[in-house]
Amino acid sequence: MFKQELLKVYFIAGSQDVPNKNLYTVLEEALKSGITMFQYREKGPNSKTGKDKETLAKQLFELCKKYNVPFIVNDDVDLALKINADGIHVGQDDKNVSLFKDKFENKIIGLSVANKEEYDLSDVSLVDYIGTGPIHSTLSKSDAGEEGGYDLISNLRRYDENIPIVAIGGITEADVVPLINAGADGVSIISAIAKSINIEQTVKGFHNQYKKVL
Numbered sequence: 001m002f003k004q005e006l007l008k009v010y011f012i013a014g015s016q017d018v019p020n021k022n023l024y025t026v027l028e029e030a031l032k033s034g035i036t037m038f039q040y041r042e043k044g045p046n047s048k049t050g051k052d053k054e055t056l057a058k059q060l061f062e063l064c065k066k067y068n069v070p071f072i073v074n075d076d077v078d079l080a081l082k083i084n085a086d087g088i089h090v091g092q093d094d095k096n097v098s099l100f101k102d103k104f105e106n107k108i109i110g111l112s113v114a115n116k117e118e119y120d121l122s123d124v125s126l127v128d129y130i131g132t133g134p135i136h137s138t139l140s141k142s143d144a145g146e147e148g149g150y151d152l153i154s155n156l157r158r159y160d161e162n163i164p165i166v167a168i169g170g171i172t173e174a175d176v177v178p179l180i181n182a183g184a185d186g187v188s189i190i191s192a193i194a195k196s197i198n199i200e201q202t203v204k205g206f207h208n209q210y211k212k213v214l
Helices: 023-033 050-066 077-083 097-104 116-121 149-159 173-182 199-210
Strands: 009-013 037-040 071-074 087-090 108-112 129-132 165-167 186-189
Touching (some): 050 077, 077 087, 077 097, 087 097, 097 108, 129 149
Parallel strands (some): 009 037, 087 108, 108 129
C-alpha cells in the first residue's frame, strides 16, 4: 500500500544510468543505505530491451523484496503486470492510467505532471502520487523539458493541497529542504545515487536533510 513516506528518497535508475557499473550492485548498496522506493527505468541509448530488460527487472525486484522496498516499473505496463511489480509510473505520453487502472488494484500508480496545464489534463484521482520536474536541468532524462525550479512545486502545491508530490530533476542533498518547504513530499534521485562514489554516504545525506524540516 502507498504511503507518502515512500517518496522521501525515491531512487530511479536503469542500466543506462550506471556506466561501467552493475545496476544490481548499485541498487543493493542503495537499499542497504535506506532508499524508500525504487523505480526501474530503462530508457535512452544503451538501455536494455526485451528479454534482457525482463530478466534484470526480475532480479532487481527480488532484491527490493529482500529489503521490503517497493519496486516500481517505469512506463512498461505489460512488464509490470507480468512480474507482478509493486507499481507503475507513467508519463504524459505513455499509456493513459484509465486504461490499466483496474489491473493495478492495491498497487502503486505514479504519474509525471510537469505543470498546471498537464495537471488539468490528468485525472489525478486515479494515481497515488505525481512526479514533478525537472527542478534543475538534467542529463538523465532527454525528454525532461525546461527546468522549473522550486516554484514548480510551490505552484502545483497551491493548486492541489493534498496530492503527494515527488520532485525530480538534477536534485542534490542541498535541494531537499527548499523542496519540502515548497510543498514536496519527497525527492526522486537518479544521478546523485547512480553516479555516487559513496552511495551509503549519499543516501544517508538525503535522509539527514529531512531532519532539518521536521
